[in-house]
Amino acid sequence: MDHAIAAQFARLGKALSSPQRVLLLDFLAQGERPVEALATVSGMSLANASQHLRVLLAAHLVANRKQGLQVHYRLAGSAVLSFLASLQGLAESQLAEVAQAAHAHLAVVGDLDGVDHRELQRRVEAGEVVLLDVRPAEEYAASHLPGALSMPADKLRRRLTDLPRNAEIVAYCRGPYCALAVAAVEELRRRGFQARRLADGPVQWAQRRVRTESGPSPVPTNRRQPSPRKP
Amino acid sequence: MDHAIAAQFARLGKALSSPQRVLLLDFLAQGERPVEALATVSGMSLANASQHLRVLLAAHLVANRKQGLQVHYRLAGSAVLSFLASLQGLAESQLAEVAQAAHAHLAVVGDLDGVDHRELQRRVEAGEVVLLDVRPAEEYAASHLPGALSMPADKLRRRLTDLPRNAEIVAYCRGPYCALAVAAVEELRRRGFQARRLADGPVQWAQRRVRTESGPSPVPTNRRQPSPRKP
DNA sequence: ACAGTATTCAATTGTTCAATTGATTACAAT
DNA sequence: ATTGTAATCAATTGAACAATTGAATACTGT
Structure with missing residues (x-):
């Protein structure tokens, strides 16, 4: 393997080398979120979260889109999600501390x-x-x-x-x-x-490959029988 | 996800954040090698290669064993190998530079x-x-x-x-x-x-999950018809 | 146009990291 | 015991990084 190619692989490793960025990726695995929400949930200052997100962006692990004033970040693709799964699998098998x-x-x-x-x-x-x-x-x-x-x-x-x-x-x-x-x-x-x-x-x-759905809750704040049954 | 757990995941990221270590892992994917061989093939000084290997060891990505004077390093398990595969897959899909x-x-x-x-x-x-x-x-x-x-x-x-x-x-x-x-x-x-x-x-x-074999070459230096045929 | 807001940029700090060098350990062979 | 070898350790250097702060940008709503 060439040095230049190894450096490209290491780009991804670098992006994952900070606990904060791993945390951000994990939250992003739940779905698209604006910067402020990610900063709040991960306990970082806004500027700091923004910079970490830019690092992830530079590594092409996340993508963003602007909607009004907010910038929404999301995982860059399903490949990233399945990579996160394999990272977690590796951590569990190799790091006794994690398990x-x-x-x-x-x-x-x-x-x-x-x-x-x-x-x-x-x-x-x-x-x-x-x-x-x-x-x-x-x-x-x-x-x-x-x-x-x-x-x-x-x-x-x-x-x-x-x-x-x-x-x-x-x-x-x-x-x-x-x-x-x-x-x-x-x-x-x-x-x-x-x-x-x-x-x-x-x-x-x-x-x-479990099937999922998206969209708001079918029973937003209602006080109805919420158990869904077959028609 | 907890900060402490994210830090554990980041340990693996850190281990992969250096091109040299990625290179070492790639060589180790070929099989067990002593430190000196790894240093030579990756173009590092012996001390430097040794230290990088210790980092990988601390991350539990590699294991080693002593045989006589030499210390042989190997990947810590098949989970590491399949993780490398998924890292390479991610790099190819996300980093246009790699492809x-x-x-x-x-x-x-x-x-x-x-x-x-x-x-x-x-x-x-x-x-x-x-x-x-x-x-x-x-x-x-x-x-x-x-x-x-x-x-x-x-x-x-x-x-x-x-x-x-x-x-x-x-x-x-x-x-x-x-x-x-x-x-x-x-x-x-x-x-x-x-x-x-x-x-x-x-x-x-x-x-x-391709089947593999190990062991020396069946025709070491002989000048015989080397094409293997069914008995 | 103006004020307000979400985000990013730039400059700064202290910390961590990679590579080099030289010394040290652990072991084998004699 | 002595010598030689493989690997590691320890101390140093310069470079890269994370977090903070304050300023700048881009856009919305009025």
């Missing part, structure tokens, strides 16, 4: 991990399972599992009455390293619901 | 790229194709395609008489970014042989 950290405070008894999404889909459609997407509404809108209800973590408590006590509740969020669904499941169990966490998130869906 | 560089001076008319290895294997066994592995002998020994002959690039000229003029010759080396097979094919064509390059190398074999 340990993940399973230490991010696991709940009865986690669904590496689940058969086709079977899950069938159970959702049959009404045996209520799927909860506990990410922020924008991330649900960008991409979610078919049949899932948008139930942002901070609104869960207020909407408990919408949830059935006879069906199993499966909550998911951004992926195996996201704490939202863990907290949601623990809360639900405390309230007497039968709840489990689905560890997969958009990165894993992409890797396993 | 361009590769196809500029590393392509030969009639390259086999993304070939069906099962079909290739059949033709090799049927004697319709002579497979040449033009990498150094150690790399051939570490892993090669079944039925391939070890024909290091620097010995090709002396062994031209071993090659058939009626069968097609397919040469491969370290992968799409390796120049050895390109040079070999051009040389062979000048001499009137019917030759093509197989762009795949060990990284691609791993990705496509």
Whole structure:
């Protein structure tokens, strides 16, 4: 391999060499976001987030588009998403720290991990399972599992009455390293619901070619029976 | 995703952020090598190569073992190999420079790229194709395609008489970014042989789960008919 | 045109990194 | 024990990087 070509590969490594940029990519895996939202969610100053995004842009890992005053960033393509999946896979297999950290405070008894999404889909459609997407509404809108209800973590408590006590509740969020669904499941169990966490998130869906939908929640703020059934 | 977990992912990115380390990983993808060999082939000083290898070791991307005076390094597992494949895939899809560089001076008319290895294997066994592995002998020994002959690039000229003029010759080396097979094919064509390059190398074999063999060449320096036939 | 907002740019700081050099360790052979 | 060799360590240099700050740009709404 030539030095010049190795340097090109290293460009991608450099882009991934900062924890902040990895964090940004992970958020971008949830869908397109404006700079300010990314800065807030990753805990960086606006200018700093902007500069990190430019680095990712220079590495062609993200793309952006201007809409009014805001600049929306997104992953540069599905290749980036599947690469992130393989990076996470590598980290889990090679870095004991990652697996340990993940399973230490991010696991709940009865986690669904590496689940058969086709079977899950069938159970959702049959009404045996209520799927909860506990990410922020924008991330649900960008991409979610078919049949899932948008139930942002901070609104869960207020909407408990919408949830059935006879069906199993499966909550998911951004992926195996996201704490939202863990907290949601623990809360639900405390309230007497039968709840489990689905560890997969958009990165894993992409890797396993799981079908997704996009668009806003079918039941925005209504107080109706939210469990979707076959017509 | 937590900051601490992102930092773990970034460890891997950091390890890949230097062209020299990418180069080392690419050579290690060919098989286990002692430090000195890696330093030589990558054009680094011994101390420098050693330090880069320690960085890769700290990231758990490589492992080593001591044999006598020498320390032999190898990839830490097959997960690393498949990750390298996905890194190369990402680079090709996202960085126009890579694809361009590769196809500029590393392509030969009639390259086999993304070939069906099962079909290739059949033709090799049927004697319709002579497979040449033009990498150094150690790399051939570490892993090669079944039925391939070890024909290091620097010995090709002396062994031209071993090659058939009626069968097609397919040469491969370290992968799409390796120049050895390109040079070999051009040389062979000048001499009137019917030759093509197989762009795949060990990284691609791993990705496509192509069967490989290891061990020394079946015809070390003999002047015998080297074309392998079915018994 | 004007004010307001989202983002980017530019200059600065302290930190981290890559390569070189020379010294040191670990081991094998004799 | 002594010698030689492979690899690593330690200390140094200059270069690249991350975060902060304040200014500049680009666009919207009025």
